[in-house]
Amino acid sequence: MYQADYLQSFVKNVFQKIGCPPQEALLASEVLISADLRGVDSHGIARLAGYVRLYDNGRLNPTPQVRVVYETLSTATVDGDRGLGLVVAPQAMRIAMEKAAKVGSGWVSVRNSNHFGIAGYHAMMALEKDMIGWTMTNAAPLVTPTFSLDKLLGTNPLAVAVPTRNEPPFVADFASTAVAYGKFEILQRQGLPAPLGWAQDAEGNPTDDSNAVKSGGGLLPLGSDREHGSHKGYGLGAIVDIFSGVLSGANYGPWVPPFATAGFMAAQAGVGLGTGHFLGAMCVDGFRPVEEFKDNMDRWIGAFRKARAVEGKQVIIPGDPEREAEVIRRQEGIPLLEPVVQSLVELAQRFELEFTVK
Amino acid sequence: MYQADYLQSFVKNVFQKIGCPPQEALLASEVLISADLRGVDSHGIARLAGYVRLYDNGRLNPTPQVRVVYETLSTATVDGDRGLGLVVAPQAMRIAMEKAAKVGSGWVSVRNSNHFGIAGYHAMMALEKDMIGWTMTNAAPLVTPTFSLDKLLGTNPLAVAVPTRNEPPFVADFASTAVAYGKFEILQRQGLPAPLGWAQDAEGNPTDDSNAVKSGGGLLPLGSDREHGSHKGYGLGAIVDIFSGVLSGANYGPWVPPFATAGFMAAQAGVGLGTGHFLGAMCVDGFRPVEEFKDNMDRWIGAFRKARAVEGKQVIIPGDPEREAEVIRRQEGIPLLEPVVQSLVELAQRFELEFTVK
Numbered sequence: 001m002y003q004a005d006y007l008q009s010f011v012k013n014v015f016q017k018i019g020c021p022p023q024e025a026l027l028a029s030e031v032l033i034s035a036d037l038r039g040v041d042s043h044g045i046a047r048l049a050g051y052v053r054l055y056d057n058g059r060l061n062p063t064p065q066v067r068v069v070y071e072t073l074s075t076a077t078v079d080g081d082r083g084l085g086l087v088v089a090p091q092a093m094r095i096a097m098e099k100a101a102k103v104g105s106g107w108v109s110v111r112n113s114n115h116f117g118i119a120g121y122h123a124m125m126a127l128e129k130d131m132i133g134w135t136m137t138n139a140a141p142l143v144t145p146t147f148s149l150d151k152l153l154g155t156n157p158l159a160v161a162v163p164t165r166n167e168p169p170f171v172a173d174f175a176s177t178a179v180a181y182g183k184f185e186i187l188q189r190q191g192l193p194a195p196l197g198w199a200q201d202a203e204g205n206p207t208d209d210s211n212a213v214k215s216g217g218g219l220l221p222l223g224s225d226r227e228h229g230s231h232k233g234y235g236l237g238a239i240v241d242i243f244s245g246v247l248s249g250a251n252y253g254p255w256v257p258p259f260a261t262a263g264f265m266a267a268q269a270g271v272g273l274g275t276g277h278f279l280g281a282m283c284v285d286g287f288r289p290v291e292e293f294k295d296n297m298d299r300w301i302g303a304f305r306k307a308r309a310v311e312g313k314q315v316i317i318p319g320d321p322e323r324e325a326e327v328i329r330r331q332e333g334i335p336l337l338e339p340v341v342q343s344l345v346e347l348a349q350r351f352e353l354e355f356t357v358k
Numbered sequence: 359m360y361q362a363d364y365l366q367s368f369v370k371n372v373f374q375k376i377g378c379p380p381q382e383a384l385l386a387s388e389v390l391i392s393a394d395l396r397g398v399d400s401h402g403i404a405r406l407a408g409y410v411r412l413y414d415n416g417r418l419n420p421t422p423q424v425r426v427v428y429e430t431l432s433t434a435t436v437d438g439d440r441g442l443g444l445v446v447a448p449q450a451m452r453i454a455m456e457k458a459a460k461v462g463s464g465w466v467s468v469r470n471s472n473h474f475g476i477a478g479y480h481a482m483m484a485l486e487k488d489m490i491g492w493t494m495t496n497a498a499p500l501v502t503p504t505f506s507l508d509k510l511l512g513t514n515p516l517a518v519a520v521p522t523r524n525e526p527p528f529v530a531d532f533a534s535t536a537v538a539y540g541k542f543e544i545l546q547r548q549g550l551p552a553p554l555g556w557a558q559d560a561e562g563n564p565t566d567d568s569n570a571v572k573s574g575g576g577l578l579p580l581g582s583d584r585e586h587g588s589h590k591g592y593g594l595g596a597i598v599d600i601f602s603g604v605l606s607g608a609n610y611g612p613w614v615p616p617f618a619t620a621g622f623m624a625a626q627a628g629v630g631l632g633t634g635h636f637l638g639a640m641c642v643d644g645f646r647p648v649e650e651f652k653d654n655m656d657r658w659i660g661a662f663r664k665a666r667a668v669e670g671k672q673v674i675i676p677g678d679p680e681r682e683a684e685v686i687r688r689q690e691g692i693p694l695l696e697p698v699v700q701s702l703v704e705l706a707q708r709f710e711l712e713f714t715v716k
Contacts, residue, residue, distance in 0.1 A: 072462025074432040075644030103461050104430025109645050132605075145662065147671035152662055160597050162604075170600065172593035178586050197586045204668035222580055222587050228536050228555045229580050235530035235676045236594070238662075239518050242528065246654045247490075247645045253661045271657060286433030287467050287605045296604045299629060303611045304503065304510055304596075310562035313505035318593045 001333030002358055007045055008033040010344065010355055014048060017351040018055045019062030020084065028086035035118040036334045039325030042182030043118045045336070049343040051084065053260035054114060059274075060084065066091050069249075073103045077248050078110045082274060085116030085137075089277055093122045093133070096281040100131055104286035107134075109248035112273035115139075115259045119159035120173035120322065126161060126281040127169050130290045133161040134280035138244040138251075140258040143177055144218030145234040146226050149204050151218045152254050155180055156240035161319075163284060165294035167301040171319030176237035177219045184210050184219075197224035243278040250276025359691030360716055365403055366391040368702065368713055372406060375709040376413045377420030378442065386444035393476040394692045397683030400540030401476045403694070407701040409442065411618035412472060417632075418442065424449050427607075431461045435606050436468045440632060443474030443495075447635055451480045451491070454639040458489055462644035465492075467606035470631035473497075473617045477517035478531035478680065484519060484639040485527050488648045491519040492638035496602040496609075498616040501535055502576030503592040504584050507562050509576045510612050513538055514598035519677075521642060523652035525659040529677030534595035535577045542568050542577075555582035601636040608634025 008029045015025035036044030054060040064083025068076050076095055080088035092108045099106025116122065119135040126133030139154025159173035178198050187194050187210035194210040201207040202216030206225070213219060222233030245252025251272045284293045307315040336344075341357055348355035366387045373383035394402030412418040422441025426434045434453055438446035450466045457464025474480065477493040484491030497512025517531035536556050545552050545568035552568040559565040560574030564583070571577060580591030603610025609630045642651045665673045694702075699715055706713035 070643075070645055072641065072644040073460075075462035075640065077645045102431075104433035105463060105465055107463055107640060107644075145665070145673055147668045148662075148673045149666040149668060152665055152673075158594075162600055170596070172597055174587075174590040174593055176590075178581065195585055222590050223536065224582075224586050227553055228582050228586075229532070231674065231676075232532040232534075232580050235532055236516075238528070238676060239530055242520055242655070242658065246651065246658055247642070249646055249650075249654075252654070253658055255661075271654065282433065282465060283430065284605070285428075286430040286465075287428055287435045288607055292607075293604065296607075296610070296629065297600070300600065300604055300611055303613075304506075307503070307510055308507040310505045310507060315503055315506045315510075316589065318589075318596060 001335055003333050004033055004037055004330060007036065007334060010348075010353065011045060011048055013353050014052065014347055014351060015084070017353070018052060018060075020087075021063065024084070024087045027090060028084050031086040031090065031117045031121050034121050037326045037329050038118065038120070038322035039329070040118050040322065042180060042185070045344070046340045047115065047259070049347060050260040051115070052347060057260060059257070059260070060114065064088065068095065074099050074105050074107060076108045078108055080110055080113035080274065082112055082114070085113045085275065085277070088113045089116035089122045089135070089279065090125065092277065093125045093135075093279045093281070096279050097126060097129055097131060100281040100283050101129065105280065105282040107280040108278070109243065110277040110279065111248035111250035113250070113277055114275050116277055118173065119157045120161065120171050122279055123159040123161035123173070124169065124171060127163050129281070130163050130284050131281040132163070132284060133159075134278070135159040136240040136244050136278040138241045138256050138276050140256050141254045142181055142213055142219045143221060143237060144200055144204070145221065146231045147204070148218075149202070150254065153221075153234070153237040153241055154256055155219065156237040156244070158236070158240055162297060163294060164297040164301065165291070167298045168323050169319060170297065170301065170317065171322065173318075173322070176222055176233050176240060178222055178224050178233070179219075181213070181219065184213065240278070244276035245272060247278065248272075248276040250274055252276065359693055361691050362391055362395055362688060365394065365692060368706075368711065369403060369406055371711050372410065372705055372709060373442070375711070376410060379421065382442070382445045385448060386442050389444040389448065389475045389479050392479050395684045395687050396476065396478070396680035397687070398476050398680065400538060400543070403702070404698045405473065405617070407705060408618040409473070410705060415618060417615070417618070418472065422446065426453065432457050432463055432465060434466045436466055438468055438471035438632065440470055440472070443471045443633065443635070446471045447474035447480045447493070447637065448483065450635065451483045451493075451637045451639070454637050455484060455487055455489060458639040458641050459487065463638065463640040465638040466636070467601065468635040468637065469606035469608035471608070471635055472633050474635055476531065477515045478519065478529050480637055481517040481519035481531070482527065482529060485521050487639070488521050488642050489639040490521070490642060491517075492636070493517040494598040494602050494636040496599045496614050496634050498614050499612045500539055500571055500577045501579060501595060502558055502562070503579065504589045505562070506576075507560070508612070511579075511592070511595040511599055512614055513577065514595040514602070516594070516598055520655060521652060522655040522659065523649075525656045526681055527677060528655065528659065528675065529680065531676075531680070534580055534591050534598060536580055536582050536591070537577075539571070539577060542571065598636070602634035603630060605636065606630075606634040608632055610634065
């Protein structure tokens with residue numbers, strides 16, 4: 001087990017070594033480790049070596065000049081100048097929140113960015129101001145839309161954070177696919193098959209091959225097949241892609257560049273700049289007095305908590321599992337898989353940093 | 359087959375007979391028949407008798423004073439004064455579009471309304487102004503969240519309409535469940551079972567009983583079960599409910615009143631006013647020059663149209679099936695099922711209107 005502070009400090013040092021200014025390296029490390037703390041291991045320190053590889057490939061600018069390229073009182077497009085998505089997205093969210101404070105809501109599309117960590121982190125920034133936060137991002141194409149043999153969409157997540165009174169905040173944060181790709185990587189390491197409904201093979205047939213996406217197959221949209229509504233998961237992923245990519249001037253659809261992990265095709269010639277995000281903030285009191293809203297959110301959550309559940313299960317409020325993971329991991333530490341530890345040891349050697357394997 | 363104009367005229371007359379002013383009756387009839395034209399039979403004239411029953415039950419005000427009760431430059435809450443959702447929602451969308459024209463985006467939550475017809479109609483209103491339209495609504499609880507035995511959410515749809523250049527607009531319009539309830543009604547009439555993954559029984563087990571929802575079971579969220587991501591469909595339905603109900607001061611969760619169709623529980627004591635909606639409009643040029651955006655939307659759609667497809671199928675662009683249905687039905691007419699025709703004959707008798715059975 002590794003303490004969050006220890007890992008965060010290491011991450012910050014690595015980002016500084018590739019040239020990020022101290023304040024930005026600090027923010028990026030906080031966003032990245034928040035994923036590990038919240039139990040979303042696939043989006044945390046496991047990706048640190050990938051960000052460094054982005055830098056090595058010339059696709060990451062450690063000292064970006066993030067700037068607004070279009071705006072109205074409630075909207076803007078931000079160019080991330082090839083900066084770390086971990087830094088660009090919070091800056092864009094701050095702009096959205098400033099607009100919301102002035103005119104009730106703020107909506108910012110982002111181009112020329114890259115992977116921004118967990119969507120929920122950025123949406124949750126809005127909570128401190130009694131705002132509802134929205135986050136979307138597109139991602140490299142791994143997903144076959146309903147009836148498609150070609151991979152045209154990323155796992156394109158959506159996160160929404162809603163303030164509450166005594167209950168913890170409502171935080172929904174989910175990919176628009178049946179499962180995230182990380183679930184396949186776990187099965188691949190264990191040599192296990194995947195449940196039907198997660199992926200299709202190269203001919204579009206249902207498959208339990210956990211390596212299907214590497215051999216011409218694709219991830220399935222939420223809903224899995226047409227009969228169970230996969231066209232809706234496809235529609236949701238498409239909305240995320242259009243808001244993140246087409247609205248901002250980033251790449252979209254099959255043109256979204258891959259994150260710097262090995263194993264997938266190189267980016268095709270682009271139709272825009274980098275990866276795209278979409279972030280928004282809405283003031284609760286633009287709609288209803290804040291205290292009235294929060295009382296009703298607590299009542300909403302209470303009704304769901306009190307629901308009768310299937311034997312041995314309980315009805316989960318979006319955000320509960322991640323919050324509970326954070327309580328445990330802040331106390332007991334963060335478990336890291338052997339390949340992740342190995343990647344950190346290599347980074348430590350390369351950058352002449354200390355990293356103590358536990 | 360019935361011509362759309364003929365049906366719309368009949369609908370308008372019925373709404374006038376229950377006291378709606380001519381202009382509002384006309385708008386309501388246009389919204390209702392647009393569902394029949396677009397092939398969404400469950401949300402069209404089949405519901406006309408239900409709206410009249412709402413009126414008979416004292417739940418529908420034919421002459422509502424729709425008013426803004428809170429607002430900022432980019433947000434508002436509208437009280438629908440128990441008016442027809444078919445009329446309240448377009449009025450709220452106009453307010454959202456006026457705000458968007460001034461400050462880049464406009465977002466309106468609506469309380470004290472009822473069923474608003476097809477979500478896509480209202481979202482598509484934004485297209486004429488080169489805006490992206492958003493629509494959500496909550497609905498009476500038929501859906502069991504993941505692991506729940508209680509029905510706590512409606513089928514809570516989301517619609518997003520996006521302008522294009524030469525391609526027809528992108529219009530995604532879908533419920534946050536595996537299937538809409540109308541699919542079960544079709545199977546019930548035919549005495550057929552439902553595919554597994556659409557509903558659960560009273561103990562939370564998978565069932566193929568197409569009557570399950572009537573005997574203690576529930577509709578399943580998009581994703582069908584936990585392993586295939588039903589917590590994501592539940593999260594999406596929850597977001598729609600919170601934006602439509604909690605933000606506006608309408609009812610939410612288990613408290614949303616049923617539409618006036620028979621067969622489901624009466625509304626519990628409420629936590630707000632009527633049914634809630636959420637409508638939004640964003641100016642494309644608040645983010646990027648309109649022509650540039652439209653060119654890229656056409657390119658997005660082109661990439662999806664050109665995708666290799668499963669044998670005998672094609673990749674469908676959201677909005678295509680409804681648009682194609684409209685072309686055919688404007689020409690050939692609208693087919694009506696016998697029970698729907700019967701309901702119209704009864705309305706004609708009651709209100710001394712003419713209705714010719716074809």
